[in-house]
Amino acid sequence: MHNSKNKNKHSSALISALPSLNSYNEFCKDNDTDLEIKNSLVQYAYKNNLIDKPDETKLREFIEENTINNDTDTLKMDVDFNFLKKDSEIQSTRWLTKRINSLISQFKIKLPKVSNTMFSRLSSEPANTSTKRNTLRLCAFWIGFDRPHLLHKWNYENLIFLCPEEQKFKSNEGVKVEFSLHNRGDVINEKTIRWFRNELKDCLKFLKINYANNSSDKSYKMTEFSLNLPKENIEEEGFSRPESYIKPMHDAMAIAHQMSIRWSLSPHNTQRKFLAIGIAAGELTSLDMYLQTIINLQLPKNHIIRLTDFAHQCVLVNGIKVIFHNNPKEICMMNGEYINTWCINAIWHSLYFDFVPVILKDSIMQPDKNDNEELKRLIWFSDKSVRSDNIEFFLKNPYNSLLGLEIAKTLFHRRLFWAANYILEIVLSATPNNLSARSMRMVNFVDAAMRTQSYAVSRIQFERFTEEANFILHNFKHLDEDFLTELALGEYLHALLIFKLIRKHGGQYLDKNIKLDKSDVIQQLEKAESYLKKGFTVPTTGYRPFYWLLRVESLKTIVKTYEHHSEKEAPIYDTDEIFINISDNYFSTLGFFPKDILKQRLFSIVEGYSQAVSLSSMKPNVLFSIATFFWDFYPELDVGIAKYILQKLSLAYELTENIKKDQICIYSITGSNLITANQFQKQIKMSINEITKRIGTLVDLEKKKESEIIDRNKIGGFKLYLFHIWKWID
Numbered sequence: 001m002h003n004s005k006n007k008n009k010h011s012s013a014l015i016s017a018l019p020s021l022n023s024y025n026e027f028c029k030d031n032d033t034d035l036e037i038k039n040s041l042v043q044y045a046y047k048n049n050l051i052d053k054p055d056e057t058k059l060r061e062f063i064e065e066n067t068i069n070n071d072t073d074t075l076k077m078d079v080d081f082n083f084l085k086k087d088s089e090i091q092s093t094r095w096l097t098k099r100i101n102s103l104i105s106q107f108k109i110k111l112p113k114v115s116n117t118m119f120s121r122l123s124s125e126p127a128n129t130s131t132k133r134n135t136l137r138l139c140a141f142w143i144g145f146d147r148p149h150l151l152h153k154w155n156y157e158n159l160i161f162l163c164p165e166e167q168k169f170k171s172n173e174g175v176k177v178e179f180s181l182h183n184r185g186d187v188i189n190e191k192t193i194r195w196f197r198n199e200l201k202d203c204l205k206f207l208k209i210n211y212a213n214n215s216s217d218k219s220y221k222m223t224e225f226s227l228n229l230p231k232e233n234i235e236e237e238g239f240s241r242p243e244s245y246i247k248p249m250h251d252a253m254a255i256a257h258q259m260s261i262r263w264s265l266s267p268h269n270t271q272r273k274f275l276a277i278g279i280a281a282g283e284l285t286s287l288d289m290y291l292q293t294i295i296n297l298q299l300p301k302n303h304i305i306r307l308t309d310f311a312h313q314c315v316l317v318n319g320i321k322v323i324f325h326n327n328p329k330e331i332c333m334m335n336g337e338y339i340n341t342w343c344i345n346a347i348w349h350s351l352y353f354d355f356v357p358v359i360l361k362d363s364i365m366q367p368d369k370n371d372n373e374e375l376k377r378l379i380w381f382s383d384k385s386v387r388s389d390n391i392e393f394f395l396k397n398p399y400n401s402l403l404g405l406e407i408a409k410t411l412f413h414r415r416l417f418w419a420a421n422y423i424l425e426i427v428l429s430a431t432p433n434n435l436s437a438r439s440m441r442m443v444n445f446v447d448a449a450m451r452t453q454s455y456a457v458s459r460i461q462f463e464r465f466t467e468e469a470n471f472i473l474h475n476f477k478h479l480d481e482d483f484l485t486e487l488a489l490g491e492y493l494h495a496l497l498i499f500k501l502i503r504k505h506g507g508q509y510l511d512k513n514i515k516l517d518k519s520d521v522i523q524q525l526e527k528a529e530s531y532l533k534k535g536f537t538v539p540t541t542g543y544r545p546f547y548w549l550l551r552v553e554s555l556k557t558i559v560k561t562y563e564h565h566s567e568k569e570a571p572i573y574d575t576d577e578i579f580i581n582i583s584d585n586y587f588s589t590l591g592f593f594p595k596d597i598l599k600q601r602l603f604s605i606v607e608g609y610s611q612a613v614s615l616s617s618m619k620p621n622v623l624f625s626i627a628t629f630f631w632d633f634y635p636e637l638d639v640g641i642a643k644y645i646l647q648k649l650s651l652a653y654e655l656t657e658n659i660k661k662d663q664i665c666i667y668s669i670t671g672s673n674l675i676t677a678n679q680f681q682k683q684i685k686m687s688i689n690e691i692t693k694r695i696g697t698l699v700d701l702e703k704k705k706e707s708e709i710i711d712r713n714k715i716g717g718f719k720l721y722l723f724h725i726w727k728w729i730d
Contacts, residue, residue: 009144010048011066012151013103014041016144017137019068019155021060021657027137030130031111040110064657068155081123081162088147088154093119100142114138127163136160165210174230175248175311177255178278178291181223186272188223195268200225203258206357207614209251224295227255228284242310242317245281246611249314252279253322254354254614257347257402260304261356264403265390280308293333294341303343304402312342319541319612321348321482323435346401346436348482350409350443354614359410360662364388367414367663379422394423398430405437412440413617413664415674417448435476439483442468446490450673455501455511465490481535485544488531492552495524496670496725499559503569518559525556543609547625550586550633551721554579558722572726573717583633595636602634616655617664620680623652624669624687628720631691637715640706646688646698653684669724686727687720694718 018024018041031037042059045051051058090096093116101113111134118135127133140156147154181188181196204212213228229248256277263275278295280287287308294306303325307315315322328340347353359365364375364386377383378391394403404427411420424441427434442465449461469487472479499521501509509516529552535545557578592598606626613622627648630641656666656677665674669683694714695701 007049009148010044011050012148013141013144014045014050015063015066015068016148016151016155017141018063019140019157021064021067021654023156024060024063025654026133030133034110036110040108044107044109067661068152068157081119084154084159084162088143088150096139096142099146100138103142103145104138109141111138122163124164126165127160132163133160136163161205172230172283172285174228174284175245175252175279175281175314176284176287176291177227177229177252178280178295179225179259180221180276180278180295182274182276183223184272184274186270188273192268192273193222195266196225196263199262199266200227200255200259203255203262207251207254207258207354209255212251212255226291227252230284242314245314246318246320246608249279249281249311249318250320250611250614253315253320253347256305257353258356260402261406262358264397264400265358265393275304277305278307279305279311281311281314289333289335290339293331293339297329297331297341299329299341299343303345305344307342307344309340309342312340319481319543319609321352321612322346323348323480326478346405346434348436348439350405350412350436350440351482351618352613352615354616355410355413355662355664356406359390359406360664362388362390362410364391365407365410365414365416365419367416372416372419375416375419379419391423395426398426401427401431401434401437405434405440408437408440410664412444412447413674415447415451415665417444417451420444433476435472435480435483438468438472439480439486442472442490443486446493447674450493450497455497455509455514455516458497459514462490462494479534479538481538481542481545484531484535484538485548488528488535488545488548488552491524491528491531492548495521495528495555496728498524499725500728518563521559522556525552525559528552529556541605541609543605546586547629550579550583550629554582554632554721555725557582569726572719572722574719574722575717577712577717579632579719579721580635584635587635598635599641602630616659616662617666620652620656620659620684621667621669623648623655624680624684627652627687628669632719632721637710637712638706639701639704639708639710642691642695642710643698643701643706646691646701649684649688649691650698653681656681656684668728669720670728673728683724683727687723690718690720690723 018027028038038056042051042054042056045059045062046054051062084090096119097114097116103109104111104113112131114135118132119139122132122135125132127136136159137156140154140159143150143154179196179200181192204210209229211230213230214226229251231244232247256279260275260277263269269275276295278291280290280294290308294308297306299306307324309328312324312328314320315324322344323346325343325345328342330338330340332338364378365388374383374386378386378388390403390407394400394407398404404423408420408423408427411417411423421441421444424437424444427437428441431437445461445465445468449458449465452458452461469490472483472487498509498516502516502518502521507517529549532545532549532552535549536542554574558572558574561576561578562572587593587598592601606629610619610622610626613619627645630645631637634641659666660677665676666680667673668675668680669687675683692698692700694716695710
């Protein structure tokens with residue numbers, strides 16, 4: 001019994017200091033020059049029977065299996081180190097220092113001893129050095145060992161939020177977000193104001209936005225809240241190109257998206273209170289008058305999120321995925337200046353903006369072994385014994401399309417397509433011209449089609465997809481790059497499904513009145529190609545349609561060129577470098593040569609696109625896609641690019657680890673279907689194995705010059721994209 005109790009204390013101490021793999025990776029990075037430190041923790045875990053071998057892999061497995069679900073309720077209050085002292089019964093800083101140093105000496109943990117002065121500094125300085133973070137880890141270790149009941153409340157990941165946030169940026173230019181709670185006959189009391197402040201703080205923590213300056217103390221009213229998001233590029237001060245605002249503008253939109261949904265579901269929200277969110281960009285000290293004008297503007301459709309002219313331009317130039325009302329509202333300010341107010345009609349929920357925690361955690365929306373019987377009873381039969389505050393609130397407020405789309409997105413990424421479709425039907429009954437909702441429903445039909453066991457059933461779903469697409473094409477004047485890409489992907493996936501069927505059946509698929517062969521694959525791919533080319537005509541970045549155009553055109557040429565690929569289930573190779581020839585032509589057309597300009601431009605594009613995606617289930621796919629793009633299409637593969645590819649794949653694997661607990665699915669690399677996090681990690685492992693088999697591991701590549709060109713004969717026509725198509729078909 002005594003040994004068991006001690007083991008629990010050792011376990012609590014270790015996972016309090018390293019509560020997740022992310023925390024462990026940060027710990028390794030902080031202490032990468034001293035291997036003894038990491039080895040001492042491995043030995044500590046082994047000697048105290050937490051792992052069965054003194055191996056770092058075993059330590060990682062232990063941390064992964066014991067990842068903490070943090071209690072964040074305390075952090076929503078204004079807490080500091082004095083609160084921690086009282087809560088954990090710390091007698092004095094000197095006493096705590098002595099106890100921590102005694103523990104690390106007793107258990108031979110090689111981290112440097114802590115000092116009294118360091119705790120004083122942490123109460124007034126950000127945790128921006130490895131020494132400060134190691135002090136917090138040791139404090140968490142002590143809490144886990146001596147105060148294990150506080151493990152979920154005061155582990156390392158929560159302790160770090162007691163330190164002031166580091167003000168990384170000192171630019172006078174950036175993006176300002178103004179929140180205003182309007183009274184429409186209901187009192188906005190102190191509880192509501194306190195809730196909003198705490199929720200905004202929690203939102204910033206959830207989105208990991210740690211550079212925002214809270215400027216609410218300068219607001220005109222108690223019911224207004226302001227955030228400054230300074231630009232990172234101080235050297236561009238006074239030269240306000242829209243491109244330089246990409247990070248603060250994307251973060252501003254992510255915050256606005258989160259807070260609009262959180263307010264909708266708040267117990268403080270009523271029909272007689274209204275939230276307006278204004279976003280402006282430029283010199284931060286000169287934006288207040290513009291923001292006051294747009295947040296107080298009375299609009300007939302109660303648009304929540306409003307932008308100034310320059311902020312609107314920043315969104316368009318940087319490809320931030322929102323849909324604006326076609327006609328801005330012109331208004332005269334108090335100084336006589338006329339400005340436009342741009343209102344957001346919809347957000348591309350399903351691809352770019354992250355999940356909202358209160359919806360993600362809704363028990364009724366979890367994948368269920370019982371075929372989600374409770375969810376069906378709630379949606380189809382209004383069973384009062386089944387409750388979901390989120391869904392019930394939306395059903396009572398069907399015009400809240402932002403909330404409806406957020407619920408549908410969560411259901412969609414858990415492969416509950418029928419439930420997502422039901423929510424989308426309600427959104428469209430209230431707002432029939434909602435392009436984001438119609439596009440999501442169109443994609444919903446495609447994903448359902450790819451999961452059926454019968455092509456006859458799949459074809460019905462594809463027909464529904466086509467009808468939905470035709471409705472949009474005939475009724476919407478202004479189409480969007482992402483809609484056209486999703487439309488193209490529907491046609492492409494239909495081609496992929498036919499390709500699978502004809503390869504399984506020797507080149508031709510026959511079933512009653514259905515007859516399919518290679519010509520059907522090519523026809524579908526040509527449709528996809530046509531829509532992707534149209535994607536370049538709309539005034540956005542064109543990055544996504546370009547990426548898929550390279551894939552689709554390459555696959556079409558492969559199917560046309562190699563007859564045996566349509567008839568046999570053998571692996572598919574590009575022995576004639578069709579992929580490279582096609583990409584060369586497009587890179588030349590876009591002016592991406594010579595070689596140095598090509599590499600620099602492509603890095604800039606993929607990193608910019610990565611910043612535009614904050615949806616946790618899309619981030620691993622984006623990284624995987626970047627790796628695939630460079631491996632398959634980059635004209636001259638060198639050691640530097642190869643290392644970059646392997647690093648992106650490794651990072652994709654790590655990010656996938658973070659979303660397992662949420663039970664959300666990720667798009668496979670072929671785009672063919674939503675798969676579980678474990679299945680996605682298998683795809684990454686296979687990709688890394690296939691690459692290292694041909695060119696060596698990351699350790700091998702580190703020994704070579706980055707500029708050294710890799711002989712393509714070693715690669716032998718192997719393409720990651722074709723490999724995963726073959727694996728999916730197989």
